[in-house]
Amino acid sequence: MKAIIYDGKLKYVKNYPAPLPGEGEALIRVLLAGICNTDLEIMKGYLGFQGVMGHEFVGVVENVNNRNRRLIGKRVVGEINCGCGVCGYCMKGLQKHCPDRKTIGILGKDGAFADYITLPADNLLEAPDNISDEEAVFAEPLAAAFEITEQLHIKPTDRILVLGDGKLGILASLALNLVQADVSLAGRHENKLQVAREQHVKTIKFSDLEMTKQYDFVIEATGSADGLEFALQLVKPRGTIVLKTTVAYGKEMNLASVVIDEIQVVGSRCGPFEPVLRAMTRKLINVKPLISAVYKPDRVSAAFKKAGSREALKVLLDFR
């Protein structure tokens, strides 16, 4: 099968062996896959991953090994973490925190930048008919945005600032807007801010931000290790910073103001797919304006170059 692998270098391979579904796993034919900033970080050494890249996808179930055969032929999206199934975290439905977990395209399991991928059938959710492949492929990154309201009680009267007008920042601002809180998105790129503004998010250039401690919540989605110290200048005493940025490098920082202002810093990663599919079916969030380009997999170099460019938002790989 065709696959995009990383083995120290990014490579397009024509004859990668197709995966075999293990017990309880589905074999999924990939339709569309999305390039995430985490993929770009992996190429800088993040988590030391090697293998088939990619964790954002929509596909069709071709077969299921001993479970949920009703999924065969269905178009699906899938949760990317595969737990051991028996530990305390898995028992609570927190497979993503299982100490023995695998995560497609990130940790110990081949990913979605290929004609086929395998995942436990229990990880899969059917994509509703009224959303396109181009929308369904956003289920995973939008779930990461919904994780914020899954973890924290955000009140409709709260003042929220999302820092960073990348994909995750825009998706977070759109997800938080559903709470009807006072949400602003701050960034550097007028074209990206516009995508959020057209869906009722207030937007502001970084350079126009009033640098006072004024927000109940600051969502740090800058993709830069500098983001936390920036957020600390904007969050109210006793407020909350949601940390979304994972980068491969460290940064010198002084966290004294976390203590002095008794700030809560909450790390936030993968999120729940079901509410995302509900919001998408109801057409409450329009992800399509985030698509900057679609490439066939043999043009992987161009696709990754585009994904890494300053003006781009989501770049998709088309395996159809």
Place this chain on the structure above:
Amino acid sequence: MKAIIYDGKLKYVKNYPAPLPGEGEALIRVLLAGICNTDLEIMKGYLGFQGVMGHEFVGVVENVNNRNRRLIGKRVVGEINCGCGVCGYCMKGLQKHCPDRKTIGILGKDGAFADYITLPADNLLEAPDNISDEEAVFAEPLAAAFEITEQLHIKPTDRILVLGDGKLGILASLALNLVQADVSLAGRHENKLQVAREQHVKTIKFSDLEMTKQYDFVIEATGSADGLEFALQLVKPRGTIVLKTTVAYGKEMNLASVVIDEIQVVGSRCGPFEPVLRAMTRKLINVKPLISAVYKPDRVSAAFKKAGSREALKVLLDFR
């Protein structure tokens, strides 16, 4: 009056002008005062404070300017933050987060290393008769330990690790032990660990810690900027790190695991005095074994040298 001031250098002064109580303030004759690590950080430039140092004290009210005259002649301890009284934080009883606050010996107001100090009468609590001066002077640092249970729901079934066998680490382990949770204190100094062990805290040397993610709560009280990354190796996914350390310098760190493990990092500062005085009156926490030395104020250099030494815990200044 006698006073210990910091003006770029630590100085003992014999004829510092005595403070005049403002409207609503009490004039307090200091009996005993404690040297805190924050005092040592101030001497490294922390917050740029200059003036009379000190914020841990017990004293006797000599006079009150237009409020609470019933306090005159009483022995008191006092909350160290003075808010504006009219902002949203002050209205909620959170004077310590008032953006215009003053904090004795730390921010904009002379402190307790002097014969006299002034504080709003509303900041004062009478010290119960059955606790000595040597115990009452611990009300402020012990309140900082009680702030942890004030901010967070710590369950009796939680596993808790306190990192750092300094004064705050020991006091935090003693305060958390009252919840009857499974509390361990980790540190480097056998003599300090022993103080906690004699009051039923489990103790462990840093070098004997099993470096796995096993604790629901890790209380970071190492006094070192390295403490957070150390705590991240010990806290469970979805667990909580309470950050108590404020230091004047920054440190390179990578917070990716905060995001990956969805850790909550909560800054924690000054705490509530009332429950501390209850616990002290009931003799549930014995602070006296933490006293390493008592000096008269004219021996300030020796006192600070002792307070900064590796083996010392609390050093007191005796103004009686």
